[in-house]
Amino acid sequence: MTFSSRQRRHERTELRQVRRESRAVSARERRRERTRQSILDAALAIVSEEGPKALSMRALAERIDYSPAGLYEYFGSKEEIIGALCEQGHQQLYATMDEVDHKLDLKAYMVGIGLAYVRFAQENAAHFLLMFGTPPPDVQTPEAGLLEEGSAFRILVAGIQRGIAEGVFMARPDFAWLEMAYAAWATVHGLALLRITTLKGTPYDFDVADRQTLDNFYRGLLAAP
Numbered sequence: 001m002t003f004s005s006r007q008r009r010h011e012r013t014e015l016r017q018v019r020r021e022s023r024a025v026s027a028r029e030r031r032r033e034r035t036r037q038s039i040l041d042a043a044l045a046i047v048s049e050e051g052p053k054a055l056s057m058r059a060l061a062e063r064i065d066y067s068p069a070g071l072y073e074y075f076g077s078k079e080e081i082i083g084a085l086c087e088q089g090h091q092q093l094y095a096t097m098d099e100v101d102h103k104l105d106l107k108a109y110m111v112g113i114g115l116a117y118v119r120f121a122q123e124n125a126a127h128f129l130l131m132f133g134t135p136p137p138d139v140q141t142p143e144a145g146l147l148e149e150g151s152a153f154r155i156l157v158a159g160i161q162r163g164i165a166e167g168v169f170m171a172r173p174d175f176a177w178l179e180m181a182y183a184a185w186a187t188v189h190g191l192a193l194l195r196i197t198t199l200k201g202t203p204y205d206f207d208v209a210d211r212q213t214l215d216n217f218y219r220g221l222l223a224a225p
Contacts, residue, residue, distance in 0.1 A: 039075065042064045043082075060078075086131045097117060097120075100116055106163050111214045111218065114184070114210075118210055121192035160177050168223060170222070187214070191206075191210050
């Protein structure tokens, strides 16, 4: 066997070994991610059933039949678990709003993302309350945190900026895109919060009222003819 043949055989052997190790690492990572997600699912179940104050590392360990010490291999504290739940919730909210067809005309799109926001809150009430009842992590500026990649507020801002660019919305020195987006967020968040708290179970067709409210808000942003 020539040197080059031995070298090629050696390289093939090494490549097979690397592939086996890679598959083993991937399998471990998948198992770890499944366990991590199971912990988060159990934590959210506790929050949904008993409220955030009921969540503790001990209660969580009992829920999933896991040792408290074992939980610390995945999360350093209860606060870290809550932070991870909030992060997942914001990602899911972003995905829900991003499902609205971007090709819709501006009014249909803006009303659509607003209704998607309310719908997410209704379908994930405990998660929604946890997300917005937990102080956000420190950021350099509040605006930077709101506009980071994956932020639902960023979708709203993009819609407002589209309206300004198309000449549909009129920006003013004291009411530009950020103020418009804030006012829109405050409006839709108020609708969502009322639907899942004070007005929950009230026998009234709030879907119609929500749409009318968003229609009226949209008209309030229109540029003068």
